Amino acid sequence: MSPQIRIVLVEPLYQGNVGSVTRSMENFGFDDLVLVNPCKLEGQARAMSCHASDLLESAPKVDTLEEAIEDTDIVIGTSGIAGIKTDQHIRMPAYTPSEIRDKFRETNGKIAFLFGREDNGFTREELKRCDMIMTIPTSEKYPIMNISHAATVAMYEMSNLEIGERPIANGFDLQLLYDHFGQVLADIKHPEHKMEKTSIMLKRIFGRAELTPREVQTLRGVLRDIQRQKK
Ligand SMILES: C[S@@+](CC[C@H](N)C(=O)[O-])C[C@H]1O[C@@H](n2cnc3c(N)ncnc32)[C@H](O)[C@@H]1O
Structure with a gap:
């Protein structure tokens, strides 16, 4: 048993990033992508998408976050700011990708991983909609990653892929x-x-x-x- 993973990009601004996310999805065996009110997706998105252009073309585009997550069981927001606030006082505890993997590895629900706008991340209302927050540990000096890099790290952790064809002596x-x-x-x-x-x-x-x-x-x-x- 392992969870189904949905990748949700909330109002992505740069088409190259969307293309890169689809390429990583193909690399790690994920095919459920929902785009909330995305930028135009044209040549640059296709170029970065490479062999994942089918996924780029077929990903549903919706107007609101609510539509993107309505059929999911758990919603995990992602942020480079560990302990991001949902209002002036409340900080949400941040989990690392490996902690999230360990928590959900034996479940069979549908988990949505949300990735925010390249300039402003998420609104407070969107953060309140999340059940948990995942932060990828980085250098303290520069914790904000490119959205497609952050999505790739999350997918790597959540994938069960193993290196094949390495024979071990009996x-x-x-x-x-x-x-x-x-x-x-x-x-x-x-x-x-x-x-x-x-x-x-x-x-x-x-x-x-x-x-x-x-x-x-x-x-x-x-x-x-x-x-x-x-x-
Ligand atoms: C360029 S960042 C947004 C930066 C924005 N200024 C902010 O404060 O959130 C775009 C998205 O990448 C993801 N992201 C960036 N760094 C991350 C990290 N260290 N851990 C988890 N997600 C990260 C988040 O989804 C974030 O909303």
Whole structure:
């Protein structure tokens, strides 16, 4: 179970930013974008969108934030100002992207992530409509990010994508490697009383290294060279 994610851009001013957001959405496997009263979307938006121009063309354009979020369960506003105020006194606590991911990873509702205007962010009324605020930690000197960069970080955290095609050596190959190390340690006359501790340590090191079959092969090649030198 994982939540559905909607990206909502509230009155974006620059078409290039909208195009960049759609490109990132395609990168991270999201396709639910709603644009609230956006700027004109023409050539520059398409250029920045690259292979995501279908998403750019098909994204619903609505007049109000209310329409953009009416069928969602949780509304998360985003801001570069940690602890942004909804009125003169009340600050909303800010969550980091990874805290948000941990909170919602086991849920199956629909979450809207709102991104504000490039010049003024959100109005107080819009902030009051949010259930939570997410702030991406940045350098204190300059916490305000470009809207498409901020959206990309949020999407990266909320995506469940994993790097594919990295083969990991299996237990059999690793055992051959450990045995081979054992032989070399014996060949180089590693002190008998240290043998067990050293073997355990080598297993721990290689166990957490997530070696590929090729890396195991290379290491065993090096061990063979050492053995040849010793003869
Ligand atoms: C250029 S910023 C708006 C700056 C505006 N002056 C303000 O005070 O909010 C455009 C949007 O990017 C998002 N954003 C920028 N920096 C962020 C950060 N550090 N964490 C989360 N979102 C951020 C927010 O959605 C923000 O409304």
